[in-house]
Every structure is written in C-alpha cells, then in structure tokens.
Amino acid sequence: MGDVEAKLAEKDANLQEVIGTFQKELEEKKVEIEAMQNSKKSFSDRGSDLSSFGKDFLGARILGAITGKGYDTDHAKGLMQKAVSYTGTGAADVGKLDVLTSTAFEELMRLDTKVAGLFEELQVNSGATVIPTVGDANAAAFGAGSQSLDTAGNRVQIGSTSGQADMTTVTAFANRILSGTFIDADTDEQTIVTILPMIQRALARAHAKAVDNMILFGTGNANTTGLAGIDGTDGSNRLAAHASGASVPFATEVSTASASSVLDAGKLLSARSQMGKYGIDPSRLAYIVSPEGYYALMEGDNVNGFTDVSEVGTELAAKITGVVGSVFGTPVIVSNVLGGKAVAGTYNTDGDDGTTAAVEYKETSAIVVNRDSFVIPRLAGVNIETEYSVKDQRTVIAASQSLGFTGIDKGAQSATESAAVRLTTT
Secondary structure: OHHHHHHHHOOOOOHHHHHHHHHHHHHHHHHHHHHHHHHOOOOOOOOOOOHHHHHHHHHHHHHHHHHOOHHHOHHHHHHHHHOOOOOOOOHHHHHHHHHHHHHHHHHHHHHHOOOHHHOEEEEEOOOEEEEEEEOOOOOOOOOOOOEEEEOOOOEEEEOOEOOOOOEEEEEEEOEEEEEEEEEEOOOOHHHHHHOHHHHHHHHHHHHHHHHHHHHHHEOOOOOOOOOOOOEOOOOOOOHHHHHHOOOOOOOEEEOOOOOOOOOOHHHHHHHHHOOHHHHOOHHHEEEEEOHHHHHHHHOHHHHOOEEEHHHHOHHHHHHOOOEEEEEOOEEEEEOOOOOOOOOOOOOOOOOOOOOOOOOOOOOOOEEEEEHHHEEEEEEEEEEEEEEEEOOOOEEEEEEEEEEOOEEOOOEOOOOOOEOEEEEOOO
C-alpha cells in the first residue's frame, strides 16, 4: 500500500499504470488489506451526523460511478450500516450524500492548496455574476448647498470633489476545471475499493494545483486574471498590456536592479509599503514566496525580521495551509507554483515576443496581497462523472467544478495604492 501511494504521489503519475504495476499484489493481498481497513473503522460515532463519513462516502460515490451501481455497491451498503442515521436510497437521500461528498472533496483539495486558502469563497448562481461594490469615500463637506447628485456616476458630488461614495460593479466569473483518469474494464471491484483513498487524493490534488495556478497566473481566458499573469504563465502580458489598455495582472510590479539580488524581510516590507491603505493592517495581508525566496529568508543575516512557524505557533498555520512563518506580523506562504531563480537578460515580461531592448526578470519571487480585496467565486459543488468507452474497454472518471478569481477592491494598480505587489527579486 505504501508503494502504491508513493507511486501515485509522483508528478504526472498515471493511475492506470500504477494499478497495472501492482494489480497482482493487490489481488493477492486484497483480503488482508480489507481486514486492515475494517479494523481501523470505529463504530462508536454512530448517530445523526454524517459529516464524519464524508471521505468514506466520497470513495463510495467514485466506486459507484465506475461500476454504474451508484450507492448500491457492497462498499456503500457497508458504510450505510455503519452510519445508522442513513437508511434510504431515494432521490432526497442521494442528494444529501452528493452534497456531503462534494464538501469532502473540497476539504481534500484544501489540504493541497497553498494560495487559495488565503481568500474567501463567494457562492454564485451563474458563470458570470455582477457584484456591486462601494469604493473608499472622500471626506464629507461641512456646510449646506454644496452637495449635488451625480446620477450618471451613481455618486454624491460635494463641491468640486467627485466620487464621495462611488458605487461600482465587478463581474465575477466561474470557470470550469476538470481532472480525470482511466480504469480498465477488467479491474476487479475490490481492487478499486483498496485504492479509493488514493484516487480521491489524486483527483483533489490535481484540482488544488489548477486553482493555485489560476490565482497566481490566470487561465488564458480574458475573464480570469491572476496576481502575476493572465494567460497561465508567470509575468505574462504585464508592460505592453498597461500601454495598450488590455487586461493586466492584479499585482503591481516592483522591478529590481539585478537578478542576483537576494530576497529578504526588508524587501518584503518595502513592497508592502507601496500598497498604501491596502498594506496597513498586517493581519489582513499575506506574502506568497517561491521556494528559493523562502530559503533566502532563512539564510544568514536575511532572517532578520522573518519569524519561522515554530516561533509563530500553530494557530495561524492551522487556519491557512502552507504557512511557514511571518514577516512583521504578516503570514508567509510558500508556493512551488512560483518559479525558480531568474538569470539576468534571459526573461522578458513586457508582453511582446522578447525582441525589444527592455528586458526584465520574469520569475516572481514574492507577492504581497491584501486578502480582503479578492474573492474566489464558486458555482455549485463538485461533479464526479464517468463514461465507459467500448472501443477502449475502460471507464473514464472525471471530477469537475467551477471556480474563479476576482478582484473586488484592487486599487489603482499604481505604485502608491495597490491591493497586491509583485517582487521579481531572486
């Protein structure tokens, strides 16, 4: 079991190849493995609360989708006997289980996300949802007779100052993401039961990587912009987009003198200082750093100002997955989605084909972001679907959901007031 899980945890692991490699051993040991799994089950928590069985029923849902039996498999029936509060298989009961398993999948996904946990989720009812927002108001005027209503701009104008309380809107888009694998038709049902927890984690891990990548670099769709890119790659479409008025990443870029400069707590604090009002409250901010940036923070004199998680305590780390420490009260998150060290003269981020003379350093080392200024719109829950291919004699199993990343108060994207700042120091 340890060998199977290790193989599935490898990058770009192919589930079918792993099953094929260990199928003989799994079949020989399936009775022992099933006995081991049953011995770990506790029957002391029977009652009306099904939440503790979420992961178990998620596995049963995946198995039922593969076999075409739904919740009528022996595995699912055994779970139902354990959770005595659940006894029905009607449409209403199955609907409750689908909600339970969708929540369980989202929880598994959160264990592997590092960046997504920083932001609140917003439940939406369509793929594009208009959200009304009110910007920060200017100071009110003393005296009477100087106020007027600017109906075209939906705001009150006092004297010559416009926008005392601008009412604006942003559109939150939820994009479909999909992960899946194949299982051969001759794979024994008990063999599938044996590796169900690994299948669940593999599908959830694939979604977690996609969501973190979307938040940092966008998706390539015009309606979803990331913090450090818009088309799925680091630093994409930054400078030329500013000049042309096209879509730009959310984070303001902070250039560095050379690619050899080292990330330290002082540079992180300097980036925060350029956020204006968005950078005042350290508890509402977060630093997202690359692995190389994290190692630099831990080295020698650069550690000044950086407190590792052993000194911060476990409370903060429990709230946000991936917290490794803090800089002046702001949590630091390490994300391996961010790239490695840049080499002077080799990266170009001005949005063209790389032929212009203006060369910058593409790889993002750190981002400081105001967590309250962005949301993750979610449309419904997770769908787990299967399709049997007669020609290939195998079943396709896929997990899908709709998510996005939207800035609701991102500032002017200038060096004086921005809800996110990007550092290219390596």
